[in-house]
Amino acid sequence: MMPQAMTPLTLDAFVTNVAGMGQIMRWPSGITADTYIDVFGSTFCKHFFLNMYSGIYSGNEYTMGSDTKSMKNTMDILLFGGSTGDEYLEGIHKRYQTTYVPWYRKILGVLCVYTDAFSTKRNLKRSNTIVRSISTDFKTTDPLTLHRQIEDLLRISSGAWYSHVQASNVSNITSHIVTQVVKKKDSEHSEVMSDVALLLATCTDVISADVPASLRKMAIAVVDCGKAELFQSLTPEEAVDWLRSDESGRLKQDFATFIEIHGHRCVRESELSEKTWAMEPAKVVRTIQDMTKSDHQLRETKKQMTEDEALDNIKSTIGPIKKKILRFLLPYARAAVGFRENGKSLAIKSMDILRQAYLRLAQLLVNEGRLPEKELIFYLKHEEIAELIKTRSARLINKAVRLRKMMPALMAMEFQELITGYPTPIEDGDTIDVPTTGELKGMPVSHGVIRAKCRIVKSLDEANSIEQGEILIVAYTDIGWSPYFPLVSGLCTEMGGLMSHGAVIAREYGLPCIVSAKKATHIFKTGEEVILNGTLGTISKVIHITQEEEATE
Secondary structure (H helix, E strand, O other), X not given: OOOOOOOHXXXXXXXXXXXXXXXXXXXXXXXOOOOHHHOOEEEEOOEEEEOOOOOHHHOOOOOOOOOHHHHHHHHHHHHHOOOXXXXXXXXXXXXXXXXXXXXXXXXXXHHHHHHHHHHHHHHHHHHHHHHHOOOOXXXXXXXXXXXXXXXXXXXXXXXXXXXXHHHHHXXXXXXXXXXXXXXXXXXXXXXXXXXXXXXXXXXXXXXXXXXXXXXXXXXXXXXXXXXXXXXXXXXXXXXXXXXXXXXXXXXXXXXXXXXXXXXOOOOOOOOOOOOOXXXXXXXHHHHHHHHHHHHHHOOOOOOOOOHHXXXXXXXXXXXXXXXXXXXXXXXXXXXXXXXXXXXXXHHHHHHHHHHHHHHHHHHHHHHOOOOOOHHHHHHOOHHHHHHHHHHOOHHHHHHHHHHHHHHHHHHHOOOOOOOOOOXXXXXXXXXXXXXXXXXXXXXXXXXXXXXXEEEEOOOHHHHHHOOOOOEEEEOOOOHHHHHHHHHOOEEEEOOOOOOOHHHHHHHHHOOOEEEOOOOHHHHOOOOOEEEEEOOOOEEEEOOOOOHHHHHHO
8 A cells, every 4th residue: 555665745634544543443342542653654764664563463351351362363364465474473462461441441442443343334425525515726826725625635635544443343344254154173274265356256236346347348449449559559648638629539538537536646646746547647648558468368357246146156164054154154255355446446535536626726835935835845744845935944945855856766666575673674685585396386366377478577666568468477566566467467575465456456357366475576587387276376487398308317
């Protein structure tokens, strides 16, 4: 959701919200800390880190009366695709063993979790109404007035993010219950997760899954109207103009609808300084152009499964009672995935409104000679902007300029997925232990087996090199990668869990996918032929034996 370094303005608008939400969510159990930074996350060198002990692992036997190991493993599967080990379990016990929470607060904490679950749909609807009703026509010419309006927008954005977190909790709870029902004492973890992935493979109203689906639909329309060759010959910017012209026919409305619904999304979409698809539509149109080059791969391939069909196809043996329980639970679990994705889209929409407001404010400051260029506003904090409006402080401008110069170095910093203690960036000389075996195990999250050449992509800037039909191997994905999903035949990520973005979209799109395949981008090389098994959770190199080797054998 927030990889790499963030600008100071984003830290104000996003991280403070996340920390505050953690504070609110922990209140019912009576373990609220004195400071926000202790709750949900912290920053180092402008990078955001989740605080596992004080945030994600805060639900345990000491605070909510739940089994600590079971709760930890549940969160690990959702975030990392598997358990992080007993070392961190001991850390949870050390952190909370002296914490006293009265029994009635423990019960209250559990009840609040399930009460939130029942109110999620209503809360999302209310937040959606509020966010959609905000006027983005910031006509005022007074910077101080607009700055005060932005403070109101920050509160609305906080509410939207809280609704998203609520929806995520519901999705986590329902998927966890489904997992517990499927699992037996002697069950293998990968087999259980493979079955859960199959059961959750057809969810309703997943707005983020509409991104690749809509792009594929437009690519098919370009091919069907006989304009594929013309469309491919245009530059991405020219292709945008063509889609917006009457010459494109019904594609004009399709493209306008796509931008209206998804135009606020982009890579690192919570970062205020990033350009959205509405601001730079050529980013997504380029992938439509690539799709039209292989129209035979554009047709719908996913088989939609009802709850009964999914239950009949899982490998785990379940009795009639469990089958009835799952038949009852599945509609709620599948709907919860849609709630989570819709809540995320709503929260990002609120961030985009903030982005537009700050850019308008930046233009006013440039017009008044208080800011040398618009983009510098992202390197100031919200209160620093107010100070700049009142004082024309050269010190703040110099500070913003220095931070912008430092940002490439901060962006280049990489950290281990799990860190205990003070964060230490990975140095260029650090060795990476890479398994010598040609097969790598991950977590199966979307069924299917595919054999194809792989493409290693370490940043979205390299994504334009993706060719039709390749298996994409990346460290992680966010919504910014979605336009490339129709081009690939499979997906493998080093990070992620059952409900990560790549997993959800892959299931809805019918794309074989595994997550939590550690060091995959170091083990495999672009162009190698691999077999991705989204059912078993493996990816392996295809070993080609030469005639000389066959003769030797």
